[in-house]
Amino acid sequence: MFTLYGAPGWGSAISELMLCLCDEPYRWVDVSGFDQPGEARDRLLALNPLGQVPTLQHEDGRVLTESAAIALLLADRHPALIPSAGDPQRERFYHWLVWLVANIYPTFTLGDYPQRWTTAGAQELRQRASAHREQGYRWLESQIGDGEYLLGDNITLLDAYLPVLVRWQPREAWFQVNTPKLWAIAQRVKAREALQTVVARNEL
Structure with a gap:
């Protein structure tokens, strides 16, 4: 265990x-x-x-x-819980998994704790990190199709990120307006009984 x-x-x-x-x-x-x-x-x-x-x-x-x-x-x-080998969606799984942790996650480290990185421009760093994060979410929204989950109608481990991310900045109301597909997928995931x-x- x-x-x-x-x-x-x-x-x-x-x-x-x-x-x-x-x-x-x-x-x-x-x-x-x-x-x-x-x-x-x-x-x-x-x-x-x-x-x-x-x-x-x-x-x-x-x-x-x-x-x-x-x-x-x-x-x-x-x-x-991952697209099968040979399925083009498997490469997309790898791509988006790495993209999330390489591009979205660091914006929280920078934006939530700007004092760790600068004393003079903390507010500007927070704002720029937030803007980069929002731009990233809009890009991801543009890449997904009309399936139930990120990679289609079958849930994958990648979908586990969304219920958590939509609770963090810029918060659920922003996602509902600006990235409604991401928000809807997050709701489907967190509604699962398990x-x-x-x-x-x-x-x-």
Whole structure:
């Protein structure tokens, strides 16, 4: 059984949604407050020196971090949740998975904590990060078709990102107006019965 270390409302919710989509048994360990000095952070640092969530631990003690890496691990174990080999949508799965973590995720690091990067232009950095994020979401909206999910009518592990991302900046009202397809997919994902515990814990 896996052990997932995370905190409600943080990116660990994405990996927890993935685990539930796969029907993988796991133990949830709440390390809320991990971003501040204290017991929770010390517990997390003992496993993940980067001090980040999600942190996934195997039964034998091996540790895997980064939501995209966890997605690929689970895709190997549950091939029904990734487009099949040879399907052009499989390349799109890889592309969008890497694109999300390389282009969207960093905007939260920059925009939510601008003081880590600059003392003189924190407000401008926050604004530019937000603008880049919104431009990215509009691009993704333009790429998806009319299926039920990101890659068509079959749910994939990639869809687990959306219920969490639409709760973060620029918030759900923005998505409803500017990227209605992304917002609608997020609603379909979080309505799935198997995900309700995670949805409730993270207030999705």
